[in-house]
Amino acid sequence: MLKRLPPEIWDIIVGFIDTQEDCVALPSSHIVTEALLSCLTVCKTIGFSAQEKLYEKCLYIDSAWRLKDLLKSSVFRAIGSFDPPSTTWTGFSALYLAPFSGDTIDELEVIVDIQILFSTLHKTLKRLVINMPLRSVYPNDDAGPVVRPALRQAFQHLIAIEEFVSVRDELYLSTICPSDFIEEPNLWCQWTNLRRLALYNVDIDGFFITEIQRATKLEALVLTRADGIYEGIEKLLRNAPQSAKVYLVNSKEEFLQTTPFDEAPTIYTDVLRAKLSGRGEKTAAGSASLKFLFAEDYQTEHEPNSPSPIDICQNWIEGKALDGSLWRGQ
Incomplete structure (x- = not known):
């Protein structure tokens, strides 16, 4: 035996x-x-x-110390020295990154580690989900001139990204004060291999739509709790890549809200469909397709201390992005 x-x-x-x-x-x-x-x-x-x-x-980095440990690992150092463990090595292609300890990005040591991480994995990292409080420090804040350019520089290293999800914002990496009325290019539109993109609370304005046009390989665009939907959705669908699928995500509570037509509560999705010339979720030939996704709360509805629509949507997007089901549009 x-x-x-x-x-x-x-x-x-x-x-x-x-x-x-x-x-x-x-x-x-x-x-x-x-x-x-x-x-x-x-x-x-x-x-x-x-x-x-x-x-x-299993590259689930949800703390500063996990990020530090990853950078110290022998396998990571081997990748950094262009000496991968084997010719068939497929590691470091997907990553979840939420390294900040609280609700601020004012942690310079963490940002330096992110720079090291991205500069080392710039050729291998293809799928990235981030949960970072990028709007916690603005360019005109005291720490803004230090931490924001450093973070933007870190993300500029990424050249192989095909799938990207920002749970908390629209990947807000601007280094210019909002009052300056100058728009910096979004880094995601510079990722030439980008096929899947999910952003939170983006403003669907002319600048955003112009940048979407540059993402020529885009197959799926997920916009959670986006602003400017009613005004910008038609133009977005016309200008996005024709084969792209556009998903609008929100909680059921927020999809039921006052519309520009009536002061009474109305199903917002129905009004949007009517605006699209009665085509519902189908759009004209030559346009991207549109579908509505309802973020679900797994807690009992109406219970005390139930999560806000913001929490519901962010938790839902993060979970769906991590298990890969987000892109199936269910």
Whole structure:
């Protein structure tokens, strides 16, 4: 009777651990992450297979210390020295990043670490979900001239991004004061491989629509709690890439609100459909398609201390982005 399984069998077992192909990153508490971490202790033979899966599907960085530990890891340093662990290495292609400790980006050490992270992974990182309070410090605040240019510079390193989600804002990385009435180019429109984009509370104005036109490979655009929907949606659909799918996300509570036509509560989605010449969710030939998605709260409705529409939408978007189901438009 064998006292231990041969390494080849263990390697097969690791191969069958389901890392959920569509997901971006699994947290440390997830059963898959825990299983892969356990495999690291079995033997060196299967350690590499488990390690590769961890760096491929479990880069869930939700604190400054996790980010610091990642930068110190031998695998990360090997990537930085252009010496990947193997020619088939697929790690560091997907990442969840929420490293700030509170509701401010005024943490220069964290920003420096983000710069190191992005400058090292600029060729491999293709899928990125961020949860950062980018609007906590404005360009005209005391810390603005220091932290904001540094963060913008960090994101400029990313050249391979194909899928990007900003949970809290529209990737607000402006270094110019809003009162200056000067628009800085959005960094996402400079990512030439961008196929999927999800932004929060973006203003659908002429500048945004012009920038969307530059995203020629865009296949899906998710706009959560966007401003200027009623005024800008038709022009957005006409100017977005023809094959793109546009999703408008909000809570049911906020989709039921006063419309420009009536002071009484009206289903906003119905009015938008009527505005689109009665076409509903279908649009004219040569235009992007439109669909409404309702963010759901998993708590009991109307219970005390229930989350706000902001929390509902941000939590919903983050969860859907991380498991990959956001892009299925369900």
